[in-house]
Amino acid sequence: MQCLRHGPSGPISAGHSKRSRKNEVITAVASLTPASVPARARHFSAAWTDQLRSPSGFTERSRALGAQGFLPSPEPLQRLGPAYELWEKALDDLPKRIIAAGSGSLRRWLSELPPFPAAALAGNAPSEAELWRAMLLQSFFAHGYLWQEDGKTPDLLPASLAKPWCLLASCLQVPPILNYSTYILHNWRRLDPSKPIELGNIVCLNNFMGGLDEEWFRLVHVEIEAKAGPAVASIMPGQAAAAVGDTEGVERCLQCIAEGISAMCVTLGRMTEKCDPHIYYERVRLPTSGWRDNPAMPNGLLYEGVWAEPRQFHGASGAQSSIIPALDGALGVQHPAGWLRDYLATMRLHMPAQHRAFIAAVEVGPSLREYVQIHSELVPVYDACIERLTAFRQQHSAFARNFIAQRSGKAEGEKGTGGTLFTPALRAMKQATAEHAISR
Numbered sequence: 067m068q069c070l071r072h073g074p075s076g077p078i079s080a081g082h083s084k085r086s087r088k089n090e091v092i093t094a095v096a097s098l099t100p101a102s103v104p105a106r107a108r109h110f111s112a113a114w115t116d117q118l119r120s121p122s123g124f125t126e127r128s129r130a131l132g133a134q135g136f137l138p139s140p141e142p143l144q145r146l147g148p149a150y151e152l153w154e155k156a157l158d159d160l161p162k163r164i165i166a167a168g169s170g171s172l173r174r175w176l177s178e179l180p181p182f183p184a185a186a187l188a189g190n191a192p193s194e195a196e197l198w199r200a201m202l203l204q205s206f207f208a209h210g211y212l213w214q215e216d217g218k219t220p221d222l223l224p225a226s227l228a229k230p231w232c233l234l235a236s237c238l239q240v241p242p243i244l245n246y247s248t249y250i251l252h253n254w255r256r257l258d259p260s261k262p263i264e265l266g267n268i269v270c271l272n273n274f275m276g277g278l279d280e281e282w283f284r285l286v287h288v289e290i291e292a293k294a295g296p297a298v299a300s301i302m303p304g305q306a307a308a309a310v311g312d313t314e315g316v317e318r319c320l321q322c323i324a325e326g327i328s329a330m331c332v333t334l335g336r337m338t339e340k341c342d343p344h345i346y347y348e349r350v351r352l353p354t355s356g357w358r359d360n361p362a363m364p365n366g367l368l369y370e371g372v373w374a375e376p377r378q379f380h381g382a383s384g385a386q387s388s389i390i391p392a393l394d395g396a397l398g399v400q401h402p403a404g405w406l407r408d409y410l411a412t413m414r415l416h417m418p419a420q421h422r423a424f425i426a427a428v429e430v431g432p433s434l435r436e437y438v439q440i441h442s443e444l445v446p447v448y449d450a451c452i453e454r455l456t457a458f459r460q461q462h463s464a465f466a467r468n469f470i471a472q473r474s475g476k477a478e479g480e481k482g483t484g485g486t487l488f489t490p491a492l493r494a495m496k497q498a499t500a501e502h503a504i505s506r
């Protein structure tokens with residue numbers, strides 16, 4: 067395997083002033099990619115690109131999305147094979163090691179683990195599920211190393227953790243940091259496989275510290291993803307209907323979107339049943355932090371043995387879920403230009419490549435909004451979608467306030483896990499959504 071440090075684009079300064087954040091992430095991931103990734107591990111993005119180029123590919127993917135939206139299908143791999151048992155057992159032990167941490171014991175233990183054999187896995191035609199499982203192992207080890215030991219946060223990740231992690235990230239075409247897809251989408255299982263993906267029948271695969279609040283926080287997201295499935299799957303058939311003037315088909319799609327968002331709101335409303343805002347603020351959110359605009363890591367993170375300069379990336383955030391951007395795209399909801407839109411564009415680079423491609427395809431598809439503007443009988447159902455999306459954003463922003471801003475005592479100034487000043491930003495997004503109602 068070629069040394070990752072000498073990727074084709076060479077080292078880049080983390081603080082390059084002229085380059086946008088999105089471009090920085092793209093360049094960083096690209097510098098890990100072609101030469102350093104074994105050819106057989108590159109087939110995922112290629113397969114998806116091919117599928118998305120053909121109209122029947124869209125329909126196929128759309129149908130597949132129907133079952134469980136952006137949740138992986140097949141469902142997340144619970145364990146890698148026997149060759150990887152050493153790292154699986156270490157991950158089983160991580161919550162105990164976090165509880166026992168002190169005087170550097172957790173960091174010592176993690177940095178002394180044998181390096182995960184990422185190159186062997188990547189060179190062995192892994193399934194996408196195996197790559198995500200390996201990514202989960204490495205992301206939990208790295209974030210445990212950085213955030214779960216008291217004292218000053220280190221600004222260097224040892225090569226034994228950094229190198230395999232970066233290789234896996236490059237196979238999956240995402241930056242080497244914990245993302246929503248790893249933390250939420252690939253981190254659950256059903257208790258009874260014959261029953262639906264819903265609270266009461268799902269549990270997490272792995273945790274940092276563990277406990278009720280941490281698991282529930284993630285499981286609410288999983289149920290929301292499942293509830294959004296039919297709405298997301300209806301988008302492309304709805305756009306196809308608009309293209310051929312099938313008003314009933316467009317109406318069916320909008321109806322499905324409105325119902326889906328209502329179901330998402332019901333699930334979001336269950337967050338406080340078992341996730342206490344205080345525990346979330348004090349314990350759950352810390353290990354999901356990133357190293358961009360984070361005062362605890364002002365220079366970002368040096369990935370030892372990978373890049374010569376430190377890198378800055380945003381941490382895991384619900385803004386990396388593909389549901390809302392897909393619905394915004396379907397309904398033609400646009401947000402004002404500015405840093406917030408740039409931030410959301412950067413968040414897309416943390417999504418699985420095929421989800422990014424799906425959203426991009428929706429955005430350039432036939433406009434449901436323009437169709438409704440011509441066929442005024444559809445205005446009530448379109449406006450119902452806008453009203454419910456506004457309500458979801460309203461409810462979500464109240465949660466963000468209750469779970470973060472009010473705990474910190476800095477109502478306007480607190481930053482979210484993604485490193486943004488979120489209170490005014492979320493308010494602006496809700497307002498922009500509401501303004502898309504046609505009958506307003």
Ligand code: HEM
Nearest residue numbers: 287383384385387390465466469482483484485486488495
């Ligand atoms: C207690 C639970 C939650 C809290 C405290 C919370 C917090 C936040 C914060 C602070 C942001 C600002 C951006 C950032 O910091 O990255 C954000 C953005 C976002 N979150 Fe959440 N979130 C929660 C639950 C959810 C859930 C369940 C979803 C559903 C998938 C979600 C989806 C989003 C989206 C899509 C954005 C981008 C802004 C938008 O499009 O409206 N969040 N969240």
